[in-house]
Amino acid sequence: MSEKITPLPIDYADWLADIKARVATARQRAALAANAELIQLYWQIGRDILQRQSAQGWGSKVIERLARDLREAFPEMKGFSLRNLMYMRDFAEAWPGAEIVQQAAAQLPWFHNVVLMTRLKDASLRLWYAERAITEGWSRATLELQIRNRLHDRQGRAVTNFDASLPVPHSELAHETLKDPYLFDFLGLGDEAHEREIENALVRHITRFLLELGSGFAFLGRQVRLEVEGDEFFIDLLFYHTRLKCHVVVELKATAFKPEHAGQLNFYLTAVDRQIKAPDDRPTIGLLLCKTQKRTVVEYALSGIDKPMGVAEYQLVRDLPESLVSSLPTVEALESELAAFADETPQGDPVNQQDRRDAHPASLPGDDEGTAP
Secondary structure (H helix, E strand, O other), rough: OOOOOOOOOHHHHHHHHHHHHHHHHHHHHHHHHHHHHHHHHHHHHHHHHHHHHHHHHHOOOHHHHHHHHHHHHHHOOOOOOHHHHHHHHHHHHHHOOOOHHOHHHHHOOOHHHHHHHHOOOHHHHHHHHHEEEHHHHHOOOHHHHHHHHOOOHHEEEOOOOOHHHOOOHHHHHHHHOOOOOOOHHOOOOOOOOHHHHHHOOOOOHHHHHHHOOOOOEEEEEEEEEEOOOOOEEEEEEEEOOOOEEEEEEEOOOOOOOOOHHHHHHHHHHHHHHHHOOOOOOOEEEEEEEEEEEHHHHHHHHOOOOOEEEEEEEOOOOOOOOHHHHHHHHHHHHHHHHHHHHHHHHHOOHHHHHHHHHHHHHOOOOOOOOOOOO
C-alpha cells in the first residue's frame, strides 16, 4: 500500500530556505565565538609567559616543559607546541591591551594573527591590516599578499575629483576604494606592453585582477559596445561595485596621462549613465589607469568635470627594493669593467681571437645582417 503524499503548504520552500539561513548563521556565530575564545586563551597564556619570564628570569626551557605538559594533559588539542607557545608570547607582546585583542585580533583566525605579528612590527599597521582583513574577509594568503604589496601605502592614493562630484560619505568610500599604483606584475608582461595586451592579460587573470582592484568589484565585460547617433564606442573594461552601488568604467592607457584622456572617460561615463545605469544606481565612476602621471596635470584636467573619476598608475614590473638596487652595479660601471678587460687582452692571443669569434659569430642562414667579416 503506497504512502499517502501530504501536500506541502504553499510557502514551505520559503520557510525551509529561511530555516537553512538561520542554521547557517547560528553555526557561523558559534564558530566565531569559539575562535574568539581560543584567541583570548592564547593571549592570556602568552601574557602569563611574559609576566613570569620578566619576574622570575627563566628562559625557553621552561616553555618547552610547559608545551610538553600541556600536550600530555590535552592530547586531543592542537596548538600547544613549543613554537606556538612562543607565538603566544609574541602575540601578547604585540597586542598588550586586552581591549584591542577583543575588538580586532579575536575576530581573526589564529594564523592570521601570526602573519600580522611576524610580518609587521608597527602596531598601527598591524591594527590597520587586521581591521581590513575582518571587513574584507581576507584569507591568510590574501592578507600576506596585501602586506607584501604594501596596500597601506597605495590605498586611497589615486587622484580623484570625488570631493566635488559625489556627496559625503559616498565620496569618502569611493576615494578609499581606489589606489595608486595598481600592481599588475602577476600578468608576466614587460614594461612596454600595449593596451590591448594588458587588457587581454587582465581578463585572462580576472581573479587576480579583481583581488588587486579590491572587494566589491564585479566584472561585467570588456570592449563593451556603446552606440551614440550611429557611431560605435567601446569601453575597455566595465564593472559594477556592489558597495558603491554603481558601475565603474576602467580605461587603460599604455602612455603617460594626457588631459584629453579625461575628456574621453567623461564621455563614456555620460553614455553609461544614460544607456546602462538603472534608476536606483548611483552615478557611474571612471578609473583611468595609465603608465605614468603628473599629479598636478591630473588635478587640472579633472577640475571642472562633474562626472566622478580617478586616475592612477599601473606597474607591470615591480620596482626592486632600494637595498637591492644600491648593491647592483650601474650600467656605467659594467661598461667600464668590460672596457678595462678589453684593454688588458693581448690582440694576438689565438685563444682570445677565438673568444672574440665566439662572441660575434657569423650570421646564421636566414639572418638579414649578411655574413660576418
